[in-house]
Amino acid sequence: MELEAGSCWLPAAGLGLLAAGFFLLPAGLELALGLLLLTLCLQRLLAAPLLILRAPHQVGYIPEPGISKRRAANEVRRRRKKGELPPVYPNGWYRVLDSQQLQPGQVKNITIFVPEFAKIKTWPTCELNCAVFVWFHCDDIDPSWSIPEQEEIQSGEWVYRGRTEHFVNCHIQEIPENAADIAHLSHLHAPSMLSGSDLRSTRASHWGFAQHDWKVEWNTESEPNKHCSRMLVNHAFYIFGRRFPLLDVHVVCRQVGPGIVYMLFNHSFLGRGIILHCVAPVEPLLQRVTHSIYYQANIPAIIPKFVLKAECIQFERDVMIWNNKKYISKPLLVKEDSAIARHRRWYTQFYSQNSPRFTAQLDSLDW
Numbered sequence: 001m002e003l004e005a006g007s008c009w010l011p012a013a014g015l016g017l018l019a020a021g022f023f024l025l026p027a028g029l030e031l032a033l034g035l036l037l038l039t040l041c042l043q044r045l046l047a048a049p050l051l052i053l054r055a056p057h058q059v060g061y062i063p064e065p066g067i068s069k070r071r072a073a074n075e076v077r078r079r080r081k082k083g084e085l086p087p088v089y090p091n092g093w094y095r096v097l098d099s100q101q102l103q104p105g106q107v108k109n110i111t112i113f114v115p116e117f118a119k120i121k122t123w124p125t126c127e128l129n130c131a132v133f134v135w136f137h138c139d140d141i142d143p144s145w146s147i148p149e150q151e152e153i154q155s156g157e158w159v160y161r162g163r164t165e166h167f168v169n170c171h172i173q174e175i176p177e178n179a180a181d182i183a184h185l186s187h188l189h190a191p192s193m194l195s196g197s198d199l200r201s202t203r204a205s206h207w208g209f210a211q212h213d214w215k216v217e218w219n220t221e222s223e224p225n226k227h228c229s230r231m232l233v234n235h236a237f238y239i240f241g242r243r244f245p246l247l248d249v250h251v252v253c254r255q256v257g258p259g260i261v262y263m264l265f266n267h268s269f270l271g272r273g274i275i276l277h278c279v280a281p282v283e284p285l286l287q288r289v290t291h292s293i294y295y296q297a298n299i300p301a302i303i304p305k306f307v308l309k310a311e312c313i314q315f316e317r318d319v320m321i322w323n324n325k326k327y328i329s330k331p332l333l334v335k336e337d338s339a340i341a342r343h344r345r346w347y348t349q350f351y352s353q354n355s356p357r358f359t360a361q362l363d364s365l366d367w
C-alpha cells in the first residue's frame with residue numbers, strides 16, 4: 001500500500017462557487033475560477049509530505065504464479081536458514097514514532113522487542129529531532145550515551161517533508177552492515193532509480209543508459225563517540241556514459257548506536273537536509289525501518305520528496321536481499337570487504353552477556 005498524504009481537496013465554498021458558475025457566471029470567469037482551484041489543489045498536493053507505508057509482505061518477495069505475496073512471504077520465513085545469529089536485541093536507543101504521530105495526552109500501542117519484555121517496566125525515553133525514542137538495555141542499565149540534537153530540525157529551519165516505513169525480515173545487524181559492504185553498491189545500486197526496486201529487472205531494463213556511481217568510505221569514531229560510525233558517500237550520475245556534475249551529491253551518514261542514522265545531504269543548488277534512518281526490532285528477525293526527511297524550508301517540497309522516493313527505491317533493492325539471505329557468522333571476506341569485518345567488530349559493543357538470543361519460540365506467527 002502506498003499512501004501519499006495530503007490528498008487533494010476542494011474547499012466547500014469553492015465547490016459552491018464552481019457549481020454556481022455553471023448557472024450564473026460567464027464562461028470566462030468560470031474557467032478562471034476552475035483554473036485557480038486546480039492550481040491551489042496542485043500546489044497543496046505538491047507541498048504535502050510524502051508518506052509511503054509498506055506492509056511486511058509487500059516488498060522483497062517473489063511469489064510463484066498463483067500464490068499471493070503474503071503466502072510467499074510466510075513460506076520464505078518458514079524455510080529460512082537462520083545461520084549463527086548474534087543476539088537479537090542490541091543495547092541502545094530506538095525510535096518508536098515521530099512526535100507528530102502522538103498528540104498530547106494520547107496513548108498509543110507500539111510493538112517493539114516482541115515477546116521478550118511482556119512485563120511491566122519503565123523505559124527511559126526522550127523526545128528530540130521531532131521523534132520519540134526508547135532506551136533498551138538487557139540488564140536495565142541506564143543510557144550510556146545520548147542522541148545528538150539536529151539543530152536545524154529543533155529550530156524549524158529544516159521542515160518535515162515525508163516518511164517511509166518498511167518491515168524487513170532479517171537480523172538487525174544486517175541493515176547497518178550495508179554501509180560497510182562497499183562491493184554491493186555497484187551491483188545493487190548502480191542501475192538508475194528509474195529501473196525500480198525489483199532486482200530481477202533492474203539491470204535488464206531499458207533504463208540502462210542511466211547509471212549511478214557511488215564512492216564510499218566507512219570508519220568508526222573514537223571516544224567519547226565510539227558508539228558512532230560514519231559512511232561518507234559521493235554520488236555521481238551518468239547518462240550514456242557522460243557525467244552530469246550538477247547531480248553530484250555528497251552525503252555523510254552518521255550511525256549513532258545500533259538503531260539511528262543521520263543522513264546529511266549537501267548539494268550545490270538543491271540545498272541541505274537530512275534523512276533520519278531508524279531501525280527498531282519488532283521481533284528477533286523483523287525490523288521496522290523508517291526514513292523521515294527534513295529539508296531547508298525555502299527549497300520546494302518536490303525536491304526532498306524526490307530525494308526520499310529515490311532513497312526508498314534504493315532501500316527496497318536491499319530489502320529483497322535481506323528478506324531472503326542467510327546470516328553467515330564467519331564469511332569468507334576478500335581484501336575489498338575489510339570494512340565488513342571492522343563493522344562487525346564495532347557492532348559487538350551493543351551486545352552484552354545477557355543480550356537475548358534467537359530461539360524458535362521468539363519467532364512470530366504468520367503474517
Ligand SMILES: [Fe+2]
Nearest residue numbers: 178184188318
Ligand atoms: Fe545497499
